[in-house]
Amino acid sequence: MSDINTIVEELVKFREERDWGQFHNPKDLALALSIEASELLEVFLWKTPEQASIEKVKEELADVLSFAFLLADRYDLDIKEIVLTKIKRNAEKYPVSKSKGTAKKYDEL
Amino acid sequence: MSDINTIVEELVKFREERDWGQFHNPKDLALALSIEASELLEVFLWKTPEQASIEKVKEELADVLSFAFLLADRYDLDIKEIVLTKIKRNAEKYPVSKSKGTAKKYDEL
Amino acid sequence: MSDINTIVEELVKFREERDWGQFHNPKDLALALSIEASELLEVFLWKTPEQASIEKVKEELADVLSFAFLLADRYDLDIKEIVLTKIKRNAEKYPVSKSKGTAKKYDEL
Amino acid sequence: MSDINTIVEELVKFREERDWGQFHNPKDLALALSIEASELLEVFLWKTPEQASIEKVKEELADVLSFAFLLADRYDLDIKEIVLTKIKRNAEKYPVSKSKGTAKKYDEL
Numbered sequence: 491m492s493d494i495n496t497i498v499e500e501l502v503k504f505r506e507e508r509d510w511g512q513f514h515n516p517k518d519l520a521l522a523l524s525i526e527a528s529e530l531l532e533v534f535l536w537k538t539p540e541q542a543s544i545e546k547v548k549e550e551l552a553d554v555l556s557f558a559f560l561l562a563d564r565y566d567l568d569i570k571e572i573v574l575t576k577i578k579r580n581a582e583k584y585p586v587s588k589s590k591g592t593a594k595k596y597d598e599l
Numbered sequence: 600m601s602d603i604n605t606i607v608e609e610l611v612k613f614r615e616e617r618d619w620g621q622f623h624n625p626k627d628l629a630l631a632l633s634i635e636a637s638e639l640l641e642v643f644l645w646k647t648p649e650q651a652s653i654e655k656v657k658e659e660l661a662d663v664l665s666f667a668f669l670l671a672d673r674y675d676l677d678i679k680e681i682v683l684t685k686i687k688r689n690a691e692k693y694p695v696s697k698s699k700g701t702a703k704k705y706d707e708l
Numbered sequence: 709m710s711d712i713n714t715i716v717e718e719l720v721k722f723r724e725e726r727d728w729g730q731f732h733n734p735k736d737l738a739l740a741l742s743i744e745a746s747e748l749l750e751v752f753l754w755k756t757p758e759q760a761s762i763e764k765v766k767e768e769l770a771d772v773l774s775f776a777f778l779l780a781d782r783y784d785l786d787i788k789e790i791v792l793t794k795i796k797r798n799a800e801k802y803p804v805s806k807s808k809g810t811a812k813k814y815d816e817l
Numbered sequence: 818m819s820d821i822n823t824i825v826e827e828l829v830k831f832r833e834e835r836d837w838g839q840f841h842n843p844k845d846l847a848l849a850l851s852i853e854a855s856e857l858l859e860v861f862l863w864k865t866p867e868q869a870s871i872e873k874v875k876e877e878l879a880d881v882l883s884f885a886f887l888l889a890d891r892y893d894l895d896i897k898e899i900v901l902t903k904i905k906r907n908a909e910k911y912p913v914s915k916s917k918g919t920a921k922k923y924d925e926l
Binding site (some may be wrong): 746752776807 | 850
């Protein structure tokens, strides 16, 4: 079994044991994901990147990934496929010739 | 190679080709992740969960996952390990006996 | 009429003319507010604080304030009162003697 | 003095007493604002709009407004002016004839 499938299987097991599937509609999962991403951001608040606690980053990033995986599972999406597809799209939006070394958004290139 | 490693390898290749590593300090990666999570949330704004476009969810979720993977890579974190560790912690914070069928936060249980 | 009342009156007028009150339940207003706060954040992404465009900050901050005011109006909250009350609470959480010159959270003081 | 000026004056006094101006660069203020907006969102997580606690909404909305006002102050922006200007712009983006009764984004109208 792939790493991703192992993770999703554990997440689903955790959810099922607690009967939380009833709360996990996609809209609230997207809320939860956004809230966790914000808690991750808080690890860096008023700090330089170097001052952030790696232990806290680990915990919050794990929460972000958990809800991202649960949302993918809710829609039966193949995580590897959607990310690789998006990389291809982004390669078109951000051709190397125009975007190399600049942080500009595609609509400003 | 695991699925996750394949994805991370592609993300890093995309980044290196564009020489974007210089912008990817962990704090700005956390900002980017939070911004993408918010764009995912926008797919559901003013809508019922069912009205959201799955195509858009796919794209935005892929962006969220991309920055989450890049942040993990930045700190050399093992994604499978940090998520499985967090599931164990959450199992302690949310024992089945107390949390089954309720969406309450651990500090309200 | 106070400045705040003038602003809220204009926001409500804008909403009523478009018959958007039907979408503005408090949960979706909170989503919209969070999404706008994230667009404001994007003005600073991959940048030093000084590199951010003030023109964009103005626009996005105005959007944040608009949804914050509309949410307050939805619950009939007095903006001046809730902020002044919160300042008093924060003064108790963050006594000057302990919090002066440090960015630590109250639970780390 | 206007209501807004009174609020900002109290916020600045609170900040100065704690010598927190040194942390309040605009980028971190935008982070703080986004984090607070997310805490407000959490009041609604896994809930219908009606189930959310008004007391918690009050507190979190006050935090959002506080950082929004502090950010405006940081750039010397006139809150009333920027919101009224944005309403005018939005009126152009969302003409009543096209946007009445629909929650579509301006680029989908």
